[in-house]
Amino acid sequence: MVPFITAVVLAAGKGTRMKSDKAKVLHEVFFKPMVHHVLDSIQQITVQQSIVIVGHQQERVASSLKEYEYIPVTQQEQLGTGHAVLCTETACTNAEQVMILCGDTPLVRPEMLQALLEQHLDTDATLTLLTTSLDNPFGYGRIVKDALHNVVEIVEQKDATPEQQKICEINAGIYVVKKDFLFSALHQVGTDNSQGEVYLTDIVSIAVNSGHKVHNFSHPEAIDVLGVNSRVELALAHQELQKRCNHEFMLTGITMLSPDTTLIAPTCSIGGDCILYPGIQLTGKTSLGRGCIVNTGAVLHDCTVADSAVIGAHAVLENCSIDQNERIPPLVHRVG
Template sequence: MSNNYAIILAAGKGTRMKSDLPKVLHKVAGITMLEHVKRAVDAVEPAKTVTIVGHKAELVQAVLEGSSECAFQSEQLGTGHAVMMAEPELAGLEGQTLVIAGDTPLITGESLKNLISFHVSHKNVATILTAQADDPFGYGRIIRNADGEVQKIVEQKDANDFEKQVREINTGTYLFDNKRLFEALKDINTDNAQGEYYLTDVIAIFRQAGEKVGAYVLRDFDESLGVNDRTALAKAEAVMRKRINEKHMVNGVTFINPEATYIDIDVEIGAEVVIEANVVLKGRTSIGERTVLTNGTRIRDSKIAADVVISNSDIEESIIDEGVTVGPYAHIRPDSLLKKGVHVGNFVEVKASTLGEGTKSGHLTYLGNATIGRNVNVGAGTITVNYDGKNKFKTRVGDNAFVGSNSTIIAPVTINDNALLAAGSVITKDIPKDAIGIGRSRQENKEGYATRFPFHPDKK
């Protein structure tokens, strides 16, 4: 079993976010910041992870879904105090403990693995994860001695002119010898301007005792970003989106304009897919090989097979089989299944319905709570009337049926195989196999009556 442990700090409210939601539960690329951090932490395979919760703890715990122990911090009295809350879970254990903030969604598992390797190989009692900043203003600076060991962390307000020139900054992520961490925490106090327990005071205690403190420098400064307000949240979203899109491009996906394409982190995309600008892929969506998604398409939590073309349409919680074409301007609502070779054209809405192989609905149609067979033609203007104000009812259309344009099908009703529904009909009864269903008034022509109306030439 691993002798790595982790503490995730997730108790804060995040006042600058100006939100009722705890800061760590704001989302970046489709999942919460806390979930991003937890995934990175999981990459180092900790024997135990303890998440420090406080503000709206029940919401934070719900996101974790039992994947972490939780320790409650009733008052937010600083980072050192937060780490103290984990002592009942971790005290006395041999190994090293990672301490990381839950608002650092860009950190990667690879960087945390490198941090641990560096810490162990250098036999440090503590290792600070640092980064080189182009503009270090506002950050705590890492001051090293001639041997490269960390002497101290100096905050911006306390730095002298020389220290202000240092570009290596403290990211707020640390690795400690677990036993020494909790021993040192007993020696820190609140004798400071904020009246809080600072975790950084532990570093000073180690140095005063002559113990070895090191620093591992991140390769990518972006990983150090802590999100404290909506501006930083937007920056994190942009960086994460760039990472995601580049990963897919490396795997053979074509982006016409990656800067204007929005893909959540859990989306899967096959090779040779073409994605135009302003496409949004959310949740646990998967896109099969050689599929084309044109400008403006939005897909959420759906499974799209290979060789599909979706043109400027919305798809939610549905399954689209191989060779289907959708759109433009179609809306596929939850619990729908479009089978192989289906065509759903412009201004067609499908909800909780199955369309069989080869079926076509080209224009201006609503198909709700319907099961439609193979090779059915659904004419323009067809409406399934599925709702009586309280209950939903199903429409069933058999294989090879033909539904004429401007038809209204009042469910529950079944149109059997090979039946023909005459254009303009209102259908309230089942149509047998091979039959024609007609539900409309007969046309009557009144000879000469048109001359009575103002539009007629004889009236002008």
């Protein structure tokens, strides 16, 4: 029998390193707020319920999530990740297992989350944490293991000794935990750390010290768990999602002469044998028929382009319908 699984998304933080008046999870990555990407992945796995923890600018965050089915839980004071999850105790009443994710990780793949979930259930672990390795792990919680390579604890950057800071395996901030243990442990977590906060990561050492089984799910692709904490990481996340989207389009029979400079929204459709030159942008509900050519630097938004049409270099088209075999000259600016 499949257990009742609840996904909890942490989305209450301000994100001071973004240097912005906007809540961090509302910053757009590849055409949508980053928290939407997280919820999109959750919708594709075997989770029965989703909870989003809101706090900073909670009205704006909730307004952006109108298309999603979820339970909002408010963290009134920003007292740490452990405190945030503790706020969901009542909402998690029916859960048997709880998956915890951060709303600022827009690159999480549903395949990875499903594999994590299945491995957690197969091993009958009390707690499974997702880890990865970085050449430069600065800023991330380090995974401390014993001589038998069993996880002992997670040590945050500010609390790590010089020796612990050399550890390259880091906490990705994604967990699956048996519900009863989760909240029992969180009630035990104190605030004796450099931040004076309730660390969610402390449940790992509590599990180890009380003899519970802790499983380490190691994911080799660090980019998939990138946390967006700055405008630099925002750009990296956008580039990665653009790369993934373009890869899928090319597999359907589309030629891109410079995928790295080609921006196509996932809401667009493109017929086979199209040729896309460098530096183009296709956004909105733009659709291209078969055999179209879009030349360098063209920008199309909400356009319908019939088969074998040719769009000239640096043309800018919005809400236009282009006929079959029609040729749009370069440098045209047209609004339909």
